[in-house]
Amino acid sequence: MDSKNKNRPKFNLKELCSPSQNPIAFLVSQMIFFFFVTSIGGFLWEVLIFFVKDGRFRNRGFLYGPWLPVYGAGAVLFYLLLGKPRRRLAFSQAPRAVAYFEPEKKPRLIPLFFLSMLIGTTLELIIGWFLDVVWNLRYWNYTGEPFHLNGYICLTSALGFGIAGVLWIRFLSGFLTKQWLKLPESVRSGLNTILILLFVLDCAAALIFPNIGTGITFSD
Numbered sequence: 001m002d003s004k005n006k007n008r009p010k011f012n013l014k015e016l017c018s019p020s021q022n023p024i025a026f027l028v029s030q031m032i033f034f035f036f037v038t039s040i041g042g043f044l045w046e047v048l049i050f051f052v053k054d055g056r057f058r059n060r061g062f063l064y065g066p067w068l069p070v071y072g073a074g075a076v077l078f079y080l081l082l083g084k085p086r087r088r089l090a091f092s093q094a095p096r097a098v099a100y101f102e103p104e105k106k107p108r109l110i111p112l113f114f115l116s117m118l119i120g121t122t123l124e125l126i127i128g129w130f131l132d133v134v135w136n137l138r139y140w141n142y143t144g145e146p147f148h149l150n151g152y153i154c155l156t157s158a159l160g161f162g163i164a165g166v167l168w169i170r171f172l173s174g175f176l177t178k179q180w181l182k183l184p185e186s187v188r189s190g191l192n193t194i195l196i197l198l199f200v201l202d203c204a205a206a207l208i209f210p211n212i213g214t215g216i217t218f219s220d
Helices: 002-007 023-054 069-082 109-135 155-182 185-208
Strands: 085-093 096-103
Touching: 023 069, 023 155, 023 185, 069 109, 069 155, 109 155
Parallel strands: none
Antiparallel strands: 085 096
């Protein structure tokens, strides 16, 4: 009897449980979630900086809502390019599994830091140049900072991107993914839909009447 039990094939829970959501679909929802969380986080960060500096609230950025898309775009790029996410399965709602992506292993610290600097600085340069050329608006100006390039980028900002990339890939993105997995698929879908609709409406309003003013836009 014992020998028969030993030779009997063992059941694989991951093979028996079909995913409740396609992994690519979850990855898309995860990136949308990352985009908005970090966009809102970036907004709060810059509001805090200017509040400490000027002693008053500044609604920073091109849009009117509480988000700065440059932070969200950077977070998504960092995760996809540097995190190298691989397919995983979570069984938080057994017997149904949720297929999702997360980094295979933590990237090495030094390469991650410098690659984050490169990606973040490139993104900041492109967006800053585009806003300046197309709408003649400057939402940041690093003129006077060490090693700046036409005020679009500077060394201090690049170092900040490096630190942010390390914290994001090695710590924060994994924590947020676990929290996102705890939510039912219907809640994730509904929340993303509401945020996207609000964001699109905000973009439409900002294209007609850009958010400008003292402490929001800067001139050379």
